[in-house]
């Protein structure tokens with residue numbers, strides 16, 4: 312697949328090390344209003360409640376979770392279809408969370424979205440040429456007389472017949488319509504594409520083709536992706552990093568291998584146990600299915616402490632009293648669980664005691680100094696909490712003390728200040 316006209320985006324040298332997107336403590340609460348003439352606010356839907364993550368340039372982060380956990384809201388915040396309630400969103404190093412519509416306009420071309428439903432996201436009264444050409448015209452990407460040629464190139468890039476520019480969406484299949492949506496998103500040469508369940512409305516046989524197409528365009532044009540899905544199997548081959556959401560919060564975020572092979576959050580373990588694993592089946596292995604009890608609670612009145620506790624088989628008293636912070640427990644692994652660990656090997660003592668300054672029932676310890684402010688940061692730091700010792704560990708320390716025991720993460724602990732009582 313070649314396209315000489317659409318130039319690679321996001322390849323500038325300036326700020327090459329900074330992530331293309333950095334989201335810190337992002338919140339979106341939707342007001343719930345009473346019925347009647349005077350519509351008072353009687354509650355809030357905590358759709359997204361303090362999420363932090365990074366998307367690296369030209370890379371892909373998968374955002375996964377059950378229906379209603381806040382994935383689309385997160386995507387819509389990033390594309391600024393919604394205004395955030397609070398928090399920060401830095402795109403290419405620049406804060407965009409507080410920009411007005413007018414200030415956002417030049418950036419809209421750089422952050423594009425692919426929608427879940429290829430039927431409703433394309434205007435049935437417009438031809439494909441108009442649908443793909445309109446952003447080119449609005450943003451004056453090419454002179455008017457070159458719009459058609461560019462539209463045809465884009466159709467070719469996404470595997471459609473360039474001569475079909477004057478057809479209407481209803482003349483295409485679901486997979487082809489999603490390709491039109493992708494062509495429209497590519498038209499403005501974005502640096503970041505938010506793909507909101509781009510294949511979930513398609514037949515299984517077509518899903519792989521569209522995912523492959525997205526992977527091709529990502530490589531060719533160096534576009535970073537936030538790839539939203541409710542199915543861990545879909546993001547597995549696309550995203551080197553994956554974040555798992557539950558009821559408005561990120562509960563685990565890690566590199567792909569860690570997340571799939573050594574999930575440490577009970578919810579991720581349950582999701583993975585439900586996902587078909589071709590590799591394991593091939594070697595005769597099978598993950599034991601974990602059945603989650605009950606429904607997802609309402610985001611208007613979420614459970615106290617850990618939001619997953621009403622469905623968690625590992626919950627203890629501290630889980631109801633203290634919200635577990637998203638603690639880094641490995642080089643590229645963060646988990647929000649007091650008892651994080653591989654299935655059957657969970658920590659017997661809460662790993663969060665030192666960070667929260669509480670005892671194992673969740674009661675604040677007099678004189679203890681909680682250290683949760685750093686835990687809202689996006690991305691991974693150079694040091695983390697070692698699960699065996701509960702002390703701080705890092706590669707740097709490991710190099711300084713190569714002879715010491717490296718514990719479960721392969722790194723060395725510096726101190727025992729985090730040692731649980």
Ligand SMILES: Nc1ncnc2c1ncn2[C@@H]1O[C@H](COP(=O)(O)OP(=O)(O)OP(=O)(O)O)[C@@H](O)[C@H]1O
Nearest residue numbers: 341356358377378379380381382383384385541610
């Ligand atoms: N405009 C809105 N007004 C009020 N509540 C909303 C609005 N949009 C979303 N919500 C609520 O916010 C929560 C998160 O919704 P969201 O669409 O982000 O979930 P999702 O993870 O994308 O789910 P799905 O997998 O079904 O697409 C849900 O409880 C939803 O009902």
Ligand code: SF4
Nearest residue numbers: 617620623630648649
């Ligand atoms: S914090 Fe407690 S309730 Fe939440 S996932 Fe961990 S063990 Fe379960």
Ligand SMILES: [Mg+2]
Nearest residue numbers: 382383384507
């Ligand atoms: Mg959604």
